[in-house]
Amino acid sequence: MKQAKVAKVINEYKVVLNIGQEDGVKMHEDFILYRQGEEITDPDSGEKLGVFEEVIGRGIITYVQERIATLESSEMREGGRKVIRKSSSLSSLQGLFAPTTEEVVEMPDQTKPFQRAMVGDLAKRI
Known part of the structure; x- marks a missing residue:
């Protein structure tokens, strides 16, 4: 197979x-x-170890045609919790102390984008 x-x-x-x-x-x-x-060399022996491959994402094939295929990001960013603290706008205008309220928002998992993918970047099966 040719280089993807x-x-x-x-x-x-x-x-x-x-x-x-x-x-x-x-x-x-x-x-x-x-x-x-860049090419990586062993600091002790000077031997060439190989070319560094900077991974910019992981994806899954979602559509295949005769000579091209669509690859979509499949890496996920974990969601979590976000705490939003609010104080009463009326109390802050009057300079009064008022307890703040907290709202906990659950953040869903999200697909991570490819890291600046460009035409000519390489791909390989894993």
């Missing part, structure tokens, strides 16, 4: 790869997106 690359960035969550059914790509396959960095 980003052929088009649709948005921060979705890209089109330059591989498709002809290359054996199937729905729901997992891929990582990455870009190559």
Whole structure:
């Protein structure tokens, strides 16, 4: 199979790869997106260890065509809780002390975007 690359960035969550059914790509396959960095050498021996791969996201194939495939981000950012503290606007205008109220908001899990995906970034199955 040829080297998979980003052929088009649709948005921060979705890209089109330059591989498709002809290359054996199937729905729901997992891929990582990455870009190559600098060559890493062993500080002791000076031996070349390989090229650093900066991972910019993880995705799943959501649509496959003959020669292209759509990859959507599948990494999730954990939700959590957010506490909002409010004081009465009337008491703050009058300079009076008033207890604040607290509201706890549950934040749902969210899909993380790819990290600045660009045309030419590399992809590989995981």
